[in-house]
Amino acid sequence: MSTPPPRAPLDNADAIAAGSSAAALAAAVGGRVPHAPAPGGIELRLTGARAGYGAVEVLHGLDLVVPAGKVTALLGVNGAGKSTTLRVLAGLVPLRSGTLAWRGDVITKLSALDRARRGLLLVPDERAVFASLSVRDNLLVVAEATGNPNGITPALDAFPKLRDRLPQRAGSMSGGERRMLALARALLARPTVLMVDELSLGLSPKVAAELFEWLATIAAAGTTVILADQYTDAALAMADIAYVLHRGERSFVGDPAELANA
Numbered sequence: 630m631s632t633p634p635p636r637a638p639l640d641n642a643d644a645i646a647a648g649s650s651a652a653a654l655a656a657a658v659g660g661r662v663p664h665a666p667a668p669g670g671i672e673l674r675l676t677g678a679r680a681g682y683g684a685v686e687v688l689h690g691l692d693l694v695v696p697a698g699k700v701t702a703l704l705g706v707n708g709a710g711k712s713t714t715l716r717v718l719a720g721l722v723p724l725r726s727g728t729l730a731w732r733g734d735v736i737t738k739l740s741a742l743d744r745a746r747r748g749l750l751l752v753p754d755e756r757a758v759f760a761s762l763s764v765r766d767n768l769l770v771v772a773e774a775t776g777n778p779n780g781i782t783p784a785l786d787a788f789p790k791l792r793d794r795l796p797q798r799a800g801s802m803s804g805g806e807r808r809m810l811a812l813a814r815a816l817l818a819r820p821t822v823l824m825v826d827e828l829s830l831g832l833s834p835k836v837a838a839e840l841f842e843w844l845a846t847i848a849a850a851g852t853t854v855i856l857a858d859q860y861t862d863a864a865l866a867m868a869d870i871a872y873v874l875h876r877g878e879r880s881f882v883g884d885p886a887e888l889a890n891a
């Protein structure tokens with residue numbers, strides 16, 4: 630798809646947000662208590678976001694509403710600003726103007742570390758693992774750092790294939806396996822909001838489908854999920870709400886089915 634679809638009104642996002650469940654979220658994240666209920670079912674609200682790198686502005690006043698306990702897809706062609714948006718939400722790229730609110734609290738100045746501690750986690754790509762450590766140690770590091778009461782067990786229950794790989798050095802795994810490990814590590818940190826960048830990139834459709842299915846499971850259990858992806862069928866199929874970015878601006882927000890049929 631090269632031509633972005635027409636702009637839809639922002640209140641689609643608010644309407645979708647209204648059906649979300651904060652109680653299910655608390656259960657799904659294994660006991661992490663969200664820092665406040667999501668007012669109006671809104672997890673994150675980015676308003677008038679301008680951000681970029683050096684002299685280059687990438688986001689030009691982006692507005693984004695992420696419903697709690699739903700799957701939000703950020704779609705768009707290469708360079709549209711999807712990864713930059715996730716980095717802004719994670720606190721890795723600062724806002725030059727605009728605000729970010731999380732469950733009603735303005736967190737524009739909150740550090741990336743503090744956002745992660747509160748459960749706002751970004752899985753950037755398959756490099757989000759320690760290549761020189763074993764699979765077991767990759768998982769242990771997170772389980773211990775975050776005090777997961779169940780150790781690495783939740784990760785192995787979610788991704789049984791990792792049980793056979795525990796002694797393997799993460800750097801020697803395939804791209805799909807490293808993706809799985811990166812998601813497993815994020816799971817152990819008990820995310821309130823899980824952001825995943827380009828999950829399907831470089832993966833076979835079968836492996837990508839497996840990982841999307843897992844994401845759908847944790848979203849169904851109440852975790853808020855934000856995906857940045859190309860226009861893949863899998864991303865459209867699992868999303869509750871889709872944003873299409875075009876040159877750092879929103880060109881569509883609404884029902885992913887409208888895009889799938891476009």
Ligand SMILES: Nc1ncnc2c1ncn2[C@@H]1O[C@H](COP(=O)(O)OP(=O)(O)OP(=O)(O)O)[C@@H](O)[C@H]1O
Nearest residue numbers: 682685687705706707708709710711712713714857
């Ligand atoms: N670290 C960086 N330094 C300078 N420019 C960057 C940096 N990261 C991204 N950009 C530029 O910002 C623009 C948006 O990039 P971004 O990665 O956010 O887009 P994207 O929609 O995620 O694209 P893709 O699907 O290719 O990952 C691009 O023009 C890119 O070259």
